[in-house]
Amino acid sequence: MKLATWNVNSVNARLPLLLEWFREAAPDVCALQEIKCIDEKFPIEAFESLGYNCAVFGQKTWNGVAILSKFPLSDVTKGLPGDDSDEQSRYIEALVEAPQPVRFVGIYLPNGNPLGTDKFAYKLRWLERLHARAAQLLTLEEATIITGDFNIIPTKADCWKESVWLDDALYQPAVRQAYQGLKNLGYTDAFDVMPPEGNRYTFWDYQAGAWQKNEGIRIDHHLLSPQAADRLNGLVIHKDTRGRTHDEAKPSDHVPVEIELA
DNA sequence: ATGTCGATACAATATCGA
Secondary structure: OEEEEEEOOOOOOOHHHHHHHHHHHOOOEEEEEOOOOOHHHOOHHHHHOOOOEEEEEOOOOOOOEEEEEOOOEEEEEEOOOOOOOOOOOOEEEEEEOOOOOEEEEEEEOOOOOOOOOHHHHHHHHHHHHHHHHHHHHHOOOOOEEEEEEOOOOOOHHHEOOHHHHOOOHHHOHHHHHHHHHHHHHOOEEHHHHOOOOOOOOOEEOOHHHOOOOOOEEOOEEEEEOHHHHOOEEEEEEOHHHHHOOEOOEOOOOEOOEEEEEO
16 A cells, blocks of 8 residues: 655646656545645545545635545545644545555744744644644554645754754754654654665755755655554655656656555 | 745735745
């Protein structure tokens, strides 16, 4: 069973490339982030024609997350619990009704830049709420996967040059500690168990020739409950999609990251 | 010298967020 995550930076701007990749890689389940549209503008028919069920939590202009699945989806939760005033679409959760079910959580964690603003405070509060939800999910004793764009560089090995990231919200000690805190609850980062050969980055900035110079970072992660970690068989970072174009469509700045579960 | 994107309000460019 292949479960992927991809920050697509607008699902509609990316659609030709997405459909091409979904045909090739054929993930069973995929979390999308930054769909950048309201629910009514999500290209549901295009994905349904490839055999996917869609759960969408959209938003105008910014953010927006979705789950695509070849298996039925049930028990869908939209929005991260813990703050009714949070209006940003960054969290979606569903039960994937496969022969061996999986509870699948897709997140688009706040970027948090620049430091010293309410944006960074929002990121820290969001992390606290995610910690609480992650702890709650563990009590279900299910195979649970929390995946998505975490906007967190876990270690200095996960960026091309540490000095560049020291003043960035993606690499702050408090943020990295919060990520470790999720692991301390009992979640496993699939990358720690199944590091791929060669590339470890999942994002290359559009600017400053970052892709051409391989100046990337690893910020798209899969966290697995013990019941899910016991089934982990592999991890693939689809780096080639970063260099692909399709007619008018240009690549996302993130690439898909996929895990294989027994 | 952030050197690029995408959505939006707006009607060719500017702003915002990343």
